[in-house]
Amino acid sequence: MATPTMPKQIGARVRRKEDPRLITGSSTYTDDLKLRGAVHCALLRSPHARARVLSIDTSGAEETDGVVAVVTGRDLEGEVGGLPVAHKIEGLLEPPHLPLAVDEVRYVGDAVAAVVAETAFAARDALERIEVEYEELDPVVDVEAAAEGGPLVHEDLGTNVAFEFPFEAGDVETAFRDAPVVIRQRLMNQRQIPFAVEPRAVAARWDRGHRKLEVWSTTQIPHLLRAQLSLILGMPEHSVRVVAPEVGGGFGSKLNVYAEEALVGHLARALGRPVKWTATRTEGFQATIHGRDQLAEVEVAAEEDGTLRGMKVRLLQDLGAYHQLLTPVIPTLTVLMLPGVYRLRNLRVDLKGVFTNKTPTDAYRGAGRPEATYIIERVVDMVSDETGVDPAEVRRRNFIPDDAFPAETCTGLSYDSGGYGAALDALLEAADYEGLRREQAGKRERGELMGIGLSTYVEICGLGPSAAMPAGGWEACTVEVRRTGNVVVKTGVSPHGQGEETTFAQIVADALGVSMDAVEIAHGDTDYVPEGIGTFGSRAQAVGGAALSLCLEDLREKSRKIAGHLLEADPEDVEFEEGELRIRGAPGRSVGFGDVVGAAYMADDLPEGVEPGLAATRFFEPPNFTFPFGAHLCVVDVDPDTGEPSLRKYVAVDDCGTVINPMIVDGQLHGGIAQAVAQALYEEAVYDESGQLVTGSLMDYPVPKSTYLPSYELHRTTTPTPVNPLGAKGVGEAGTIGGTPCVMNAVIDAVSHLGVRHLDMPARPEKLWRVLAESR
């Protein structure tokens, strides 16, 4: 694509077009919808982690004032199908997952009945009048116990192990034989609870005349949801319209097909009245997917100089009680990314996905890659600790070199482009690494505890080539230039905070030379936007933006043809820059883009073979994933009396390829790093032995406040990807992936001189206090 010289919007810190309506409260979220005659749905959820449902008496609820209907799982038989899991895992066991449990409940929060009432209050009141007789059964809560047998989450399967995913590359035995350094460590990526400020919500309306179901949902994937609802509800896909209105954060938790989406859709159709459901915060904690929960037993072999020889990893993924949309796929991404930024040729992984009586796990910002990065970045720090080679140097000695790109990994990936050494060098200089190490040495002499953490990461983004995805990895876009010169972009990547209304408008402005105000970015309505997959896996720019670029290329091409005709010149000689189409080498001979648009729609003077109108629809199929990378450093001080860690400094160098809007990229990193700090220091979903979620509210589950975080110092290197026409790699998950090990490495570094080699996340003050007490 020819690049306009001026005024360039790509790369500019353009303020977000969507913000005025969002921050003045003039936007519409699902719960804001006022559908005439709407009734409210509430769900009765299991208080037990595992129990047989002996009977459900709904009569009390039915008699409650204002109640319209009460349904149980039995009432849905033949009407509503099971919830889907998308995967390509051989031999995966797929137990049924019904929107309302029948016969047995399998986690605290598993829904057993739904009430529909005239008001949300009445629906909630009526829930309390449903009598369920349960026979409590012993749950299996611990993933290791579940893997070894234990009570069965799905008795019919005869096992809790839903799949095994063995992987081996290179010669692992030889790598370990006579290795001078061998380290074994158990590493836990604890369970986390995604927290979007907007809770999940669904509203649905049945259009009796057109026999069409309209569903508004807090979803990251409206088009996939449309297809799935048509299957679950047994309707033609053209009879389902899905709208994702404003969506207030997702982090993967809204990348799913949930029971409530099917249920509310069904109820609207069955009752002939609009139905609305909004999750309570308690439901947000119990009945929205959780993330992580992966146990790794790691063995690494290395040389005395810190060079990695090989690694063996036993992974147990806690799936929770059922498969949600991508549950089993997430840990397979961990396997792919275990080598990280290093030349690791010998790797054996034994992954098992295991059911337990807990909330299902699925994609949470980073989705399988933070787990991998945590493992390999803890490993290189432990190698540093064992060999005495500085952690920055261990990393440098193992980096995939610049001349190796595209670099094949032992896990079968081809890293598109990278410059890992440059990112680390830039980081060490920006943070004054040597100075920090001197400061640390001085503090240690005075008995103060200061830790410096490093992390060098690569992530797999721009998901992805369809061949490697469970349900298509392309993205679609339509661009329509209207008669008056306005441009409407219809994109399949429906944002929920990513800012595409701004970044996509920047791309259009540069390509067509129109003002950003003349561009509308439409998304989220499957009746308006023809096709799409959705926003997840840091793909919106790298795949959705690429589809937009293809459309713009088509429009530029057609514009040149029309301009050539108007100027009586060969279209090959027409240059299109800053909204002007000029004949190369003939100054003064030009037409404006507006003239071309007018000609395209007047259509009375078009060149031979050129159709009227100016619009394009393209599907972009990425030839590969993208692999953003970077290097992070942070400083953590530990209070010697209380054990409280405090994050004092955070410096990051990230490379996400071409940057469309640096302000938005910075914002993604800020949020991503906050979630990384959350995993390292604060958040952990805790279940007791009976399977009760102990951290079931914000009183007990510490989502970090802004005051818990320092100001970040962000730097960038720019290595465009050859995988898409924009050169953009994606940045939505980078902070979370690079940040977690960085913070933990700093915490552990703060106490490593006391003989501590590892601590599990989150680094609660009491854990550190105990370590300090033992070392005294």
Add this chain to the structure above:
Amino acid sequence: MLPSAFDYVAPSSLEEAIEALGADPDARILAGGQSLIPLLKLRLARPGRLVDLRKVGGLRYLREEDGGVAIGAMTPHAEVAASPLLAGEARALAGAAAAVGDVQVRNRGTFGGSLAHADPSADIPAAVLALGATLVARGPDGEREIPAEDFFLAPWTTALRPDEILTGARIPVREGSAGAYAYLRQKASGFALVGVAAVLEMDGSTCRAARLAVTGAGNRPLRLREAEEALAGIDPTDGDAVREACRGAGDAIESPQDDLHASADYRRSMTEVIAARAVSRAASS
């Protein structure tokens, strides 16, 4: 919020409020709602009637009275935190009020509401206990004074009778005393994991008498009497001496809280650490 059904009254006088409270055994006072509303939302509290004090006049004040400071029950935490009357000798209370929740909570939540709710991890109770405040309650039979010492009986349980309303407190201010509130935060709720209010009566550079009260560690706010005695006669700017005096302060806690946020051991140990910090901060302020 989808609470269970309740009646709501917002009387305009204290007498009416007392009557409304007495008329329904399941009535609860609403005094800002920063603790009660979440309980209603979760249906953990199911009052038959809410008696909202927001329209009752004369409960929102901070004034000098008899050489001390009188505070009305409906005074928001933000006003307590910022009051010049509490910037000197009674600053342990201002410090505790500043530690409550966040800006929104401090603007809505009230001094009296926090005391009457008696959450065992709330900040305000430790400060009124350390300051030796007198709480004032009004019931059908008139006004009654309750020493802070006798007010907190158990978690969420106070000496208030079911038909009494806490109307305010009198904080004695002893000339030349100093104070501070120090705490470790429970990261999710923002409540005190361990919070200690310290009030030191100074004689030149020597601590003549000290009063320390801890919250968050036990099942109700408690005085740390052994540490108080050990502090008498020392120079509280001497950090080592303060730490020595506070050693074992946590032993005063009979039944420490023990939960996923911190073990009983940790809370006991932190009582000693935070007590010493509160004393040192008081001495240096």
